[in-house]
Amino acid sequence: MIEILQWSTLAVCGLIAVVRVPSAVRGENRTLFWIFALMTLAILLSIEAPYVAIDQALGGFNLANLILRFVIFAAILCVGIRVTRGFGATDGYRLLTGRTGMAVLALVSLAVVGVFLLMDSRGSSSGLAQISIRGGRDAVLVEYYGAAGRAYPAYVSLVLLPAMVRALRGSLPLPIRTAAFLLAVGAVAIALTLFFPVMPSGWGPAKFVVNYTAVLCFVVGLALIWAARVRYGRSPARPGTFTEK
Amino acid sequence: MPLPAKAFQRWLHGIAPDASTADVCRVSGIKRTTLAQQLVRGKVAETTVVSISRAYGVNPVSALAGFEAYSLLAVPAPPTRCELVSQISTPDLLRAVLSRSAVDPAGRSAERPPLSPAPHATSVKNWVEAIDDGELRHRVSAATGVAPQNYSAQLTANRLSPELAIATSLAAGVGPAGGLVASGLITEAEAGWPPDARQTALDGLPDGELTTLAGDRLQALGKTLKRQEHDQEQTNKIWENLG
Numbered sequence: 397m398i399e400i401l402q403w404s405t406l407a408v409c410g411l412i413a414v415v416r417v418p419s420a421v422r423g424e425n426r427t428l429f430w431i432f433a434l435m436t437l438a439i440l441l442s443i444e445a446p447y448v449a450i451d452q453a454l455g456g457f458n459l460a461n462l463i464l465r466f467v468i469f470a471a472i473l474c475v476g477i478r479v480t481r482g483f484g485a486t487d488g489y490r491l492l493t494g495r496t497g498m499a500v501l502a503l504v505s506l507a508v509v510g511v512f513l514l515m516d517s518r519g520s521s522s523g524l525a526q527i528s529i530r531g532g533r534d535a536v537l538v539e540y541y542g543a544a545g546r547a548y549p550a551y552v553s554l555v556l557l558p559a560m561v562r563a564l565r566g567s568l569p570l571p572i573r574t575a576a577f578l579l580a581v582g583a584v585a586i587a588l589t590l591f592f593p594v595m596p597s598g599w600g601p602a603k604f605v606v607n608y609t610a611v612l613c614f615v616v617g618l619a620l621i622w623a624a625r626v627r628y629g630r631s632p633a634r635p636g637t638f639t640e641k
Numbered sequence: 642m643p644l645p646a647k648a649f650q651r652w653l654h655g656i657a658p659d660a661s662t663a664d665v666c667r668v669s670g671i672k673r674t675t676l677a678q679q680l681v682r683g684k685v686a687e688t689t690v691v692s693i694s695r696a697y698g699v700n701p702v703s704a705l706a707g708f709e710a711y712s713l714l715a716v717p718a719p720p721t722r723c724e725l726v727s728q729i730s731t732p733d734l735l736r737a738v739l740s741r742s743a744v745d746p747a748g749r750s751a752e753r754p755p756l757s758p759a760p761h762a763t764s765v766k767n768w769v770e771a772i773d774d775g776e777l778r779h780r781v782s783a784a785t786g787v788a789p790q791n792y793s794a795q796l797t798a799n800r801l802s803p804e805l806a807i808a809t810s811l812a813a814g815v816g817p818a819g820g821l822v823a824s825g826l827i828t829e830a831e832a833g834w835p836p837d838a839r840q841t842a843l844d845g846l847p848d849g850e851l852t853t854l855a856g857d858r859l860q861a862l863g864k865t866l867k868r869q870e871h872d873q874e875q876t877n878k879i880w881e882n883l884g
Contacts, residue, residue, distance in 0.1 A: 428883065479883065566872070572876060621884060625880040
């Protein structure tokens with residue numbers, strides 16, 4: 397079940413990235429192509445088989461997981477910048493790219509790298525499951541490492557959430573409000589990942605569902621805005637107005 | 642409130658005793674699946690009755706009046722002047738302002754094209770505003786159990802369910818058919834309004850009142866356009882960044 401969810405998410409995301417290649421070549425909104433490409437890579441790296449294969453090639457000490465963390469950070473930062481700018485959330489944009497945002501990103505990055513260097517990270521396994529199973533000091537460090545890795549996406553999601561709720565309540569076209577709804581659900585899901593450490597250990601499948609709900613909501617939400625533009629946005633003609641400027 | 646299927650069948654039998662459902666649909670232009678679905682659910686839409694009435698040459702208002710929920714329609718009452726004026730479109734109203742010599746002494750817009758038929762782009766909201774004494778919306782909400790914000794949303798979208806239209810008339814103490822005209826369910830003529838009633842009402846408005854009313858309409862129009870422009874701007878920005 398979880399495998400199906402993983403591979404189909406990968407397929408959806410990869411497909412969208414591929415479909416966006418022509419417009420990226422034309423120079424339209426390259427960031428969006430990078431968002432989808434990075435997300436595809438992130439999903440690929442969170443599936444056991446490709447993860448192990450890639451990590452073995454990188455030396456087998458879970459460097460791939462560290463890369464995965466930064467791929468996620470880059471993707472979520474790009475999403476945050478684009479969405480806050482698109483939805484006119486200047487306050488949110490400042491919270492991401494301003495001093496606070498950069499400080500949070502630097503702090504979280506330092507923590508992730510630091511904890512990674514502290515632990516004995518040998519033994520490729522996605523989600524560093526083997527290190528957890530080994531127990532001892534490293535198992536504790538893995539928990540901290542995971543928490544730090546989830547902190548930045550959660551920060552960005554919480555910044556995005558108010559703008560999404562505002563867009564939902566407004567009178568924007570339906571596809572955009574639907575997209576805002578999906579992005580809001582995704583943001584809530586990412587914020588929920590903060591509570592993973594306090595979840596009972598039997599809730600593993602629930603964690604997967606939350607993670608993939610977040611990814612799918614973001615991917616589909618962003619794709620929906622793009623589709624709406626393709627569908628309605630070609631002609632910049634405005635509805636007839638009486639006012640002249 | 643949609644009409645009970647049983648009462649509808651009885652009524653249909655009364656006006657077209659020998660017609661099959663297929664005949665009725667063909668003559669009245671209703672999709673067969675639509676009617677079938679309404680009959681299965683036991684709830685027939687008011688628009689169905691109106692379309693069939695028109696097809697069989699029956700006045701839709703008296704047809705609706707035959708149903709219990711709409712029995713009020715059996716007692717016709719002439720529209721008030723405010724209601725009549727509310728059903729004049731904003732462009733027509735503005736033209737009327739310009740044709741007044743007090744507004745334009747040069748009298749450049751003397752020609753008077755006939756008024757466009759009701760309903761117009763904001764006729765529902767204008768109708769409710771015309772008969773509102775300030776407490777009307779609360780009374781309608783209380784009487785029907787429809788939340789005020791849902792009622793307002795309908796008015797803004799220029800929609801009004803027949804049930805709410807009747808409830809609004811009743812709460813305002815005006816003739817029962819006005820809201821049905823404003824929401825476009827029936828025509829002025831079907832509601833029994835004389836053909837030149839709106840024009841006469843318009844001509845009877847003093848210059849000051851007409852001009853103020855037109856000003857209110859312009860202000861509302863300006864607000865709507867501004868909001869549309871703002872939404873359009875925001876949409877463009879979203880597409881620019883995320884499209």
